[in-house]
Amino acid sequence: MFSDRKVNILLIEDEDYDVRRIKNTLKPFQDYLILKKIVSTGEAALEALREERGKFDVVIMDFQIVGSLSGESLIKKIKEIDDIIQILVVTKMTVNIIDFEFANRLIEAGAMWYCTKYPGDIEEYIYQPTDFILSLFNAAERRYLAKEELKSRTKLDQNIQKNLEQKKILGNSEAIRRLRQDIDKAAESDATILITGASGTGKELVANHIHYQSRRRFENLVPINCGSIPQELIESELFGFEKGSFTGAQNKKPGLFELADHGTLFLDEIGELPLSAQVKLLRFLEDGEIEKIGRTKRVHVDVRIVAATNKNISDEIKSKKFREDLFYRLNVFPIWVPPLTERKEDILEIANYYLGKYARNSQRPEPEINEKALIILQEYDWPGNVRELQNVVQRLVLTEKSYIDEQSVREVLMSPHKSEDDSGLSYSGLLEKKQILTLREVENKFRAKYFRFVRENSSSDAEAARKLGLAPPNYYRMCKELGLK
Ligand SMILES: Nc1ncnc2c1ncn2[C@@H]1O[C@H](COP(=O)(O)OP(=O)(O)OP(=O)(O)O)[C@@H](O)[C@H]1O
Numbered sequence: 001m002f003s004d005r006k007v008n009i010l011l012i013e014d015e016d017y018d019v020r021r022i023k024n025t026l027k028p029f030q031d032y033l034i035l036k037k038i039v040s041t042g043e044a045a046l047e048a049l050r051e052e053r054g055k056f057d058v059v060i061m062d063f064q065i066v067g068s069l070s071g072e073s074l075i076k077k078i079k080e081i082d083d084i085i086q087i088l089v090v091t092k093m094t095v096n097i098i099d100f101e102f103a104n105r106l107i108e109a110g111a112m113w114y115c116t117k118y119p120g121d122i123e124e125y126i127y128q129p130t131d132f133i134l135s136l137f138n139a140a141e142r143r144y145l146a147k148e149e150l151k152s153r154t155k156l157d158q159n160i161q162k163n164l165e166q167k168k169i170l171g172n173s174e175a176i177r178r179l180r181q182d183i184d185k186a187a188e189s190d191a192t193i194l195i196t197g198a199s200g201t202g203k204e205l206v207a208n209h210i211h212y213q214s215r216r217r218f219e220n221l222v223p224i225n226c227g228s229i230p231q232e233l234i235e236s237e238l239f240g241f242e243k244g245s246f247t248g249a250q251n252k253k254p255g256l257f258e259l260a261d262h263g264t265l266f267l268d269e270i271g272e273l274p275l276s277a278q279v280k281l282l283r284f285l286e287d288g289e290i291e292k293i294g295r296t297k298r299v300h301v302d303v304r305i306v307a308a309t310n311k312n313i314s315d316e317i318k319s320k321k322f323r324e325d326l327f328y329r330l331n332v333f334p335i336w337v338p339p340l341t342e343r344k345e346d347i348l349e350i351a352n353y354y355l356g357k358y359a360r361n362s363q364r365p366e367p368e369i370n371e372k373a374l375i376i377l378q379e380y381d382w383p384g385n386v387r388e389l390q391n392v393v394q395r396l397v398l399t400e401k402s403y404i405d406e407q408s409v410r411e412v413l414m415s416p417h418k419s420e421d422d423s424g425l426s427y428s429g430l431l432e433k434k435q436i437l438t439l440r441e442v443e444n445k446f447r448a449k450y451f452r453f454v455r456e457n458s459s460s461d462a463e464a465a466r467k468l469g470l471a472p473p474n475y476y477r478m479c480k481e482l483g484l485k
């Protein structure tokens with residue numbers, strides 16, 4: 001079973017007699033259990049572990065050895081050097097084998113297991129030889145699993161770093177630097193965060209950075225747009241329900257809170273949360289427990305809340321659409337994302353970044369852009385903030401010009417809805433390209449154009465859905481189908 005894995009052992013033992021007994025015990029398994037090194041003091045053991053880092057799988061250590069370093073303090077020092085190495089402690093018979101407090105202290109210090117040298121009248125072997133051998137194999141297995149976990153965590157961490165790098169928060173203005181500091185502080189803490197800021201300023205991006213920089217980064221980040229779900233369904237979505245709790249509840253369903261356990265729940269457009277769900281959220285923020293529909297006992301979950309809104313919550317409180325007490329509970333750590341006009345010096349960096357990115361995505365050389373064009377971009381007001389800037393840059397790339405001058409920028413800015421999709425709506429254009437589209441395709445082009453228009457003239461997706469006369473889930477589905485989200 002273990003033939004492909006050799007267990008490298010470091011033995012810390014200062015009595016020749018005991019070294020011999022351990023060697024005897026290991027002998028029948030010497031092909032797998034390799035006594036790589038024997039030292040007689042704690043200092044020598046630490047030196048060996050430092051010099052041959054990662055070479056040992058298991059340490060067998062006598063609890064009382066000569067020298068100043070032994071016992072629990074030695075265990076702790078070993079773990080500081082190699083926190084996944086496994087330690088078996090061997091003690092004299094004088095330590096009572098049912099001294100659980102002693103055992104507990106060893107385990108708390110970082111040992112995996114301990115045994116006494118003479119539980120019976122065995123002279124040639126140590127402890128109960130078979131138990132001892134089994135424990136060594138178990139220790140090696142544990143070390144192997146810990147190593148694998150460390151490897152996959154390291155890989156996951158690298159992926160997370162790569163992801164954050166790809167979704168970098170660009171800009172070097174004072175406001176953005178302050179925002180980055182806020183994000184770092186928020187990521188260190190476990191406090192509830194409320195992100196505010198106008199549409200398109202980067203609130204979702206900030207929420208992502210907070211989660212993936214926090215200690216919860218290996219767990220789920222569960223986003224929910226409170227405006228995208230019909231009011232009557234939002235509670236079951238968030239808190240889940242038990243089988244049979246209402247007609248149609250044929251199976252139990254975990255809520256998003258449960259999916260986010262140990263991770264982060266991102267409540268986007270929190271201003272759209274219905275009042276009844278606000279009460280439940282408030283209770284969770286007070287005691288960390290949720291109320292599943294159809295279950296009387298409340299359930300504890302370990303979830304960090306990050307909420308965002310582009311609404312003015314004070315107005316919502318005044319008009320009784322948002323509970324004031326909930327607002328205070330959410331606003332423990334407020335983060336405000338400033339609009340682009342308040343950080344004009346970031347505009348060119350962001351524009352250049354996306355110019356390169358969109359050109360690469362559409363496999364075109366990055367167009368050159370002249371000074372005057374840049375000035376227009378910098379002086380424009382950007383009511384749609386970074387998202388609008390992204391769209392404009394994308395449309396500039398789609399013009400397929402290799403040189404972008406002030407005229408091209410003006411054209412794109414002045415006809416914000418005139419994009420590549422529009423070519424499908426000019427019939428002569430279609431004829432020139434000898435490309436007649438199906439009715440479906442033309443309809444989609446029109447829809448995309450109109451959706452974009454309505455969205456740009458709404459303060460939130462929920463409002464856009466209302467204006468279009470669509471139920472939020474349908475609105476979101478259609479946006480997705482049209483490639484708008
Ligand atoms: N500082 C920035 N650097 C780079 N990209 C950014 C920055 N801020 C925002 N973006 C990009 O702009 C787009 C809009 O950002 P995001 O969706 O986070 O905005 P939002 O504030 O959540 O908007 P809304 O209120 O409409 O939901 C995203 O593609 C995001 O990656």
Ligand SMILES: [Mg+2]
Pocket residue numbers: 203204268
């Ligand atoms: Mg958003």
